[in-house]
Amino acid sequence: MSKPVTTVHAKDPLWRRSAAEIRRARSVAWAFARRDLQLRYAQTRMGWLWSIGQPLLAAAIVLIVFSWIVQVQAPYGLSYPLYAFAALPSWLMVQHILLQGAPSLVHNQHIVSKIFFPRTALPLSKAGVALVDFTVATLLFWVYRGWATGMWIEGLHWVLLFAVMGLYAALGLAYWIAALSVRYRDGLALLPFLVQGLFLLTPIAYPTERFASALGDYAWLLYLNPFVGVADGMRFGWLGLGDWHDFHVISFGVAFGLFVSGTWALKAVERTLIDDL
Amino acid sequence: MSLPSHLAVQTLGLAKRYDGRGTFQGTHYWALKPLDLEVAAGSALGLMGPNGAGKSTLLKLLSGLTHPSSGGYQYRGQMTSLLEVGTGFHPDLSGRENVYLSGALHGMTRPEMTQRMEAIQAFAGLHDQYMDHPIKHYSSGMKVRLGFSVAAHLHADILVVDEVLAVGDASFQAKCLQSMEAQMTEKGRTVLFVSHNLYALQSLCPQSLWLDRGEKVRFGDSAELVTDYLQQAHGPKSAFAAGHRVASGSGKLRLTDMEWMAGPPQTGVTNTLRIAYEGEGDQHDVDIRLNIHGQDGRFIAPIAMHAQGFTPSKLPASGEVYVHFEAMPFMEGWYSVQARVTERGVVAYEHKNVWGFQVASGGFLAQAPAYTSGKNGVHIRQDWRLEP
Numbered sequence: 001m002s003k004p005v006t007t008v009h010a011k012d013p014l015w016r017r018s019a020a021e022i023r024r025a026r027s028v029a030w031a032f033a034r035r036d037l038q039l040r041y042a043q044t045r046m047g048w049l050w051s052i053g054q055p056l057l058a059a060a061i062v063l064i065v066f067s068w069i070v071q072v073q074a075p076y077g078l079s080y081p082l083y084a085f086a087a088l089p090s091w092l093m094v095q096h097i098l099l100q101g102a103p104s105l106v107h108n109q110h111i112v113s114k115i116f117f118p119r120t121a122l123p124l125s126k127a128g129v130a131l132v133d134f135t136v137a138t139l140l141f142w143v144y145r146g147w148a149t150g151m152w153i154e155g156l157h158w159v160l161l162f163a164v165m166g167l168y169a170a171l172g173l174a175y176w177i178a179a180l181s182v183r184y185r186d187g188l189a190l191l192p193f194l195v196q197g198l199f200l201l202t203p204i205a206y207p208t209e210r211f212a213s214a215l216g217d218y219a220w221l222l223y224l225n226p227f228v229g230v231a232d233g234m235r236f237g238w239l240g241l242g243d244w245h246d247f248h249v250i251s252f253g254v255a256f257g258l259f260v261s262g263t264w265a266l267k268a269v270e271r272t273l274i275d276d277l
Numbered sequence: 278m279s280l281p282s283h284l285a286v287q288t289l290g291l292a293k294r295y296d297g298r299g300t301f302q303g304t305h306y307w308a309l310k311p312l313d314l315e316v317a318a319g320s321a322l323g324l325m326g327p328n329g330a331g332k333s334t335l336l337k338l339l340s341g342l343t344h345p346s347s348g349g350y351q352y353r354g355q356m357t358s359l360l361e362v363g364t365g366f367h368p369d370l371s372g373r374e375n376v377y378l379s380g381a382l383h384g385m386t387r388p389e390m391t392q393r394m395e396a397i398q399a400f401a402g403l404h405d406q407y408m409d410h411p412i413k414h415y416s417s418g419m420k421v422r423l424g425f426s427v428a429a430h431l432h433a434d435i436l437v438v439d440e441v442l443a444v445g446d447a448s449f450q451a452k453c454l455q456s457m458e459a460q461m462t463e464k465g466r467t468v469l470f471v472s473h474n475l476y477a478l479q480s481l482c483p484q485s486l487w488l489d490r491g492e493k494v495r496f497g498d499s500a501e502l503v504t505d506y507l508q509q510a511h512g513p514k515s516a517f518a519a520g521h522r523v524a525s526g527s528g529k530l531r532l533t534d535m536e537w538m539a540g541p542p543q544t545g546v547t548n549t550l551r552i553a554y555e556g557e558g559d560q561h562d563v564d565i566r567l568n569i570h571g572q573d574g575r576f577i578a579p580i581a582m583h584a585q586g587f588t589p590s591k592l593p594a595s596g597e598v599y600v601h602f603e604a605m606p607f608m609e610g611w612y613s614v615q616a617r618v619t620e621r622g623v624v625a626y627e628h629k630n631v632w633g634f635q636v637a638s639g640g641f642l643a644q645a646p647a648y649t650s651g652k653n654g655v656h657i658r659q660d661w662r663l664e665p
Contacts, residue, residue, distance in 0.1 A: 003434060005280045006356070008341070009349030010292075024384060031381030035367060035374075042369050114364040115382050116341040271344030274337065275295065 014268055025118035032121065033128025040129060055137035058092060059085055066205040075207045078239065082148055086238040087204045087231040089137035090163055093130045094170040094227060098195050101126035101174030103188050105277070106181050113274045119266045123174045127167060134163065145238055155237040162233030165255050169226035172258025179265035183276045202227040208242075223247040226255040280351045285318040285435055285467035286339070290348030293334050308334040310491045311348055318353070321461055321468040323482030323499050325475065325506055330488040332471045336360060336439050339469070354434025357383055361439070363424025368413035372403060372423055375412055379427045393430045400456070401426035422449055429456045435467045436460060450477075457481055475503045476573030476652070504635060507572055507611045530556035530563065530618055530625040535632045538599075543639040544647065544656060545604045550580070554618070554626075555595035561621050563592050568615040569607070571653030577612065578655050606655040608648065609638035 041047045059081070066072045067080045074083035101123035105112055108122055138159070146152045177187040177194075202225060203211050211228075212219040222228050229251020235241040269276070280287055290311040297304035309331040316322045324332045337343045339350060340358030365382045366375045376397055380390040390397075398408055401422040412420055438457070454477055460466045472478045478485065478499065485499040487506055495502060534553040542548045552565060567580040580600055582588070592598075613633040618626040638647045641656040648656065 003354035005351055005353050007349065007351040008345065010345040010347045012344075012349075027384070027386065028381060031378050035370065035378055038374060039367065039369050111365045111382070113342065114361045116358070117382060117384075274342050 014271075021118050025121045025124065028117040028121035029124040030128070032125030036125065036129045037132065051133055051136045052140065054133065055089065055092060055140060059088060062088065062205045072206045075209055076241065078241075079148070082145065082239065083207070083235065083241075084205050085141055085144065087234040089134050089141055090166045090230050090234050091199065091202070091204050091227070092137055093134040093163070094166050094230070095195055095199070096130040096133060097123070097126050097167070097170040097174050098177075098198075099191065100129070101171065102177035102191055103181065104174075105178045105273070106185070106188065109277055113277065119178075119270050119273060120175060120263055123171065123178050123266075126174070127171060130170075131167075138163075141238070149239075155240060158237030159234060162230050162237060165233065165252060166227065166230040168259040169230065169251075169255035172255065172260070172262035175262025175266050176258070179262070179269045182269045182273055198225070198227060201225060202231055204231050208232055220247050220250060223250040224254055226251040226258065229255070280353055283317055284315050285320075285354070286314070286316040286350065286352045286469070288312055288314045288339075288348065288350040291335075291338060291345055291350050292347045293331075293338060293343065294346040307491045309338070309488075312493055314486065314493075314496075316467055316469065318467055319461060319465045320484065321457075321470060321482040323478040323485035324469065324471045324488065325478060325485055325502065326488035326494070329490065331491040332488055333360075333439060334491070335488070336437050336469065336471060340437055352435055355384075355432065356435040356437060357428075357431050357433035358437035359428045359439065360437075362421050362428065366412060366420065366424065369411050371410055372408040372412055372415070375423070376427055379424070380431065383428075383431050385431060389432070397423075397426045397430050400429060400452075418449070425449075425453055429453070429460070433466060435469070437469045439471045440473065454481060474573055475507065476571070479503050479572075503572065504611055507613070507633060525628075526618070526624045526626040527620075528556075528625065529558075529620050529623070530554055530560055532565075532616055532618065532626055532628070532631060535614070537634065541637055542605045542607065542634065543637045544606075544608050545639045545641040545645075548602050548605050550600040550602070551597055552600070553597045556620075556625070558594055560592040560594065562588070562590060562619075563625075564588075564619045565598065566617045566619075568617070570613045570615060572611045572613070573653070575653070577653055578606070604641060604656075604658070605636065605639075606641075606657070607636045608652075608654045608656055609636055610653040611635050612653065 041050050044050060046053060062084055063081060066084065072080065072084075074080045104122040104126060105119065112119070112122070142152075177191065180187045208222070208228065208231065212222055215221060229248045232242055232251075233248060236243070290313065291309065292307060292311045293309040294305055294307050312335070324335065326332055334343075336358065337360075338345055339352070340356065340360065342358075342360075363375075363379070365379050367378065370378065373394070376394065377387055377390050380393075381387070398405075401419070403419065403423060407415070407419070412423070415423070436457075457468060457470070458481060461468055468481070470478060470482055482499050484497065485502045486496050487494040487502050495505075532552065532554050534551070536551045537548050538551050539546070539548040554565075564581070564583040566582065566584075569577045569580060571577050582598070611633060612635075614631050616626065616628045616631040617624065640647050641658075
């Protein structure tokens with residue numbers, strides 16, 4: 001008898017996560033992500049063209065509202081589209097993970113209540129589609145930047161680094177809302193406002209300096225919102241704007257903290273999930 | 278705790294308590310009271326009990342869907358639970374992709390599923406063209422077949438199955454049952470099985486656990502437990518004692534009692550069924566029909582007054598009638614009785630489950646050996662000869 005014995009007891013410590021469990025979470029997340037990708041543009045006329053169309057539409061809206069109507073100026077004499085669109089792909093990724101990942105447990109109740117798998121798998125799976133979209137939008141911007149500035153390979157490693165930071169922060173937040181949504185659906189009711197608020201409070205379509213100068217000495221507070229760090233980082237990578245300063249560390253810390261605590265929160269509700277959902 | 282090597286699953290004081298919240302603050306109930314249970318490796322254990330007995334709670338605990346309130350359990354090897362057929366199926370995906378998805382949810386990799394794809398397809402009886410078609414265009418039967426087929430081909434040392442045989446047509450149900458038997462005998466799997474189909478439960482599981490209101494009532498031989506369980510569930514006089522609240526009809530005439538007069542009936546032995554009734558005024562053109570059902574709920578045979586040529590035009594307001602059986606036709610097992618009484622063509626009394634009785638085995642003919650099938654049925658008198 002070489003088969004492993006699994007033991008479960010009421011008094012098991014809450015935080016017990018085996019390597020097998022993490023592997024399982026990944027493979028289930030991959031299966032769900034695959035499903036989402038396969039179904040992504042089912043029954044649409046344009047099909048996969050939408051993954052190009054969506055970021056272009058988002059860019060158009062930002063351009064019309066912030067540049068033409070509100071007349072926001074990019075700093076350092078940069079062209080506004082170049083400045084704003086640098087941070088847009090990462091924001092679209094964050095937005096997708098939040099809007100799809102946070103309600104994923106509630107939306108998939110029928111599966112969650114019948115099969116056990118690590119619950120992080122569902123929100124995590126939403127990162128799949130988000131990453132594909134991010135890649136497409138990033139490629140579009142890469143071509144645009146290359147055409148506008150002649151820079152092709154500069155700063156790409158920074159873009160990658162800050163994209164990972166955005167991914168972790170968004171997943172952490174999605175985990176938290178998903179965990180809370182098991183018992184309190186309030187988070188889901190607030191979700192659209194949260195996403196909208198984050199978009200306005202994060203300097204994506206306007207310069208970070210405008211916000212930071214309003215806070216004066218407390219400018220670092222801004223970076224408690226990890227997505228500010230992501231937006232800054234994106235412009236640092238793409239356009240060489242700003243510098244690697246202390247504030248980013250705050251955002252990194254918050255992103256990492258959100259991810260770890262969010263994973264823990266989901267793990268904590270896992271035990272009684274189907275009793276409360 | 279260490280798990281003895283002959284056991285596949287062991288629970289020690291395993292219990293689940295639900296605490297009320299909000300307006301139910303301070304209330305609680307035990308969905309499963311502390312339970313000690315041992316399931317030997319390679320065996321099948323049946324779980325029986327009425328709704329709310331704690332069967333599903335036990336399965337949910339074992340499959341990790343919910344955490345015990347006290348106590349715990351251990352098991353050896355990989356446990357796969359099948360609480361529903363086709364969980365995770367997406368209507369817009371093809372049959373093939375759904376097989377992969379469903380497999381992944383149960384912890385199987387894509388190559389593993391590819392390996393099994395042919396067998397899964399064959400078991401479900403689906404053609405290639407269907408497998409590459411979105412399952413939203415499948416009939417519900419096809420979906421169920423595919424779902425069960427996936428489950429039957431997952432690798433598991435312990436299979437936890439809840440009420441999945443309640444779906445599909447009779448032939449597919451039989452096929453599923455066969456497959457589950459094969460899982461145990463050929464692959465040495467351990468099966469935990471919940472079903473309201475007691476016939477299936479009895480034929481699959483040698484031993485059963487009987488739960489009621491979260492507590493163990495008994496543990497032991499399935500055949501004995503099923504008989505006793507049925508006797509308790511629809512015990513003799515149960516409907517009569519219940520004061521006809523569950524009966525329908527005009528009420529002009531009501532059945533009040535039934536009894537085998539020569540004691541517990543035995544196959545092939547003479548017996549007489551006494552049927553007592555009461556009512557108001559003269560009873561005209563009374564027809565009493567008793568439909569006898571086996572323990573799996575299937576219809577076996579009628580005991581019918583008019584159909585047997587007994588048509589008294591008038592009976593007293595209250596009284597008794599008798600049905601004489603020279604040789605009891607029913608074979609060993611438990612039978613339940615559905616009654617329908619008409620007076621002048623109007624339904625006076627109707628009850629889906631008015632009474633039940635147990636038949637002991639015996640030779641249908643004197644000196645002939647008993648015919649045991651392990652299933653409900655009737656013995657029909659037949660004339661065997663060497664010439665036509």
